[in-house]
Amino acid sequence: MATLNEQLATLIENFSPCDVSDALIKLQKTPEGSTARAGYLADLGKPSIQIPPKPSIYIFNNSTHMHPTVPFSPTTGRNETMPKIAAPATTFKFLAKDASPPSIATENPQKHGFSPGKHWVDHVGEFQASDPSGAGSIVVIEQPENQYCAVTGGIMATRMKALGTKATVVGGRVRDLKELKATGLPVCLGLS
Known part of the structure; x- marks a missing residue:
């Protein structure tokens, strides 16, 4: 087999x-x-950044004349340059501090929660270590609306890449665009 x-x-x-x-x-x-x-996967696009007067802040938008673009995003039309990626998904749904966790998380907190003192990225490594196929995974991250922090940045992408992650799909905010690009980890952003 x-x-x-x-x-x-x-x-x-x-x-x-x-x-x-x-x-x-x-x-x-x-x-x-x-x-x-x-x-x-709805609402994936190729966002770009605009650097406003304060260079430490980045604004994502869909304007085609702004640059540089994020490290990787789907393109419209026939894909002849981007790599094809297939792997099992590892999913992370972040909740607002005042939100109640879904029942699945309270029924089995070891499987559907984060251990105190352990970063969520390290759960990617646990999944991949327990997967005998060695296929790696595509990390799918969902961030609650109205949050202004990033759920993925350079350090987390570097760690995911070291753990064997093939790509990540982020429904939320990212930061450290130069570092993200340097990791070579494909990053797709949801733009809904």
């Missing part, structure tokens, strides 16, 4: 994103009244 890495390599080499999407539509059990997503 092929390892997960071999299966992912075959997937990337032999199937286009459209092929995978079509297969997911056929396999997905869509709740009544909703639309099949087929693995589609």
Whole structure:
């Protein structure tokens, strides 16, 4: 039987994103009244930064004439230069301090919470260490609305890369753009 890495390599080499999407539509059990997503991650784009009068602050926007761009983001049209990435997802949902945790987190805090004194990035390493496939993972991060801090920056990206993370998808804020780019870790930003 092929390892997960071999299966992912075959997937990337032999199937286009459209092929995978079509297969997911056929396999997905869509709740009544909703639309099949087929693995589609909505609102990803190629943001860029504008440096305002205070150079330590960055503003993200979609304007095409601003630069430099973030290290990696999906592009529209046919992708002939960006790498194809396939790996299991490791998900992190951050909550506002005053928010109640979902029941799944309170039922099994060891599996769905962060240990005191341990950074969330190190949980990526635990997952990957326990995964016999060695496929790495794509880290998906969701940040609550109305938060102004970054959930990913240069140090966290460096650690994720060292732990074998293949890419990260961030639904929230990032910082340290030069450091992010230097890590070579693909970073996709959600822009909803």
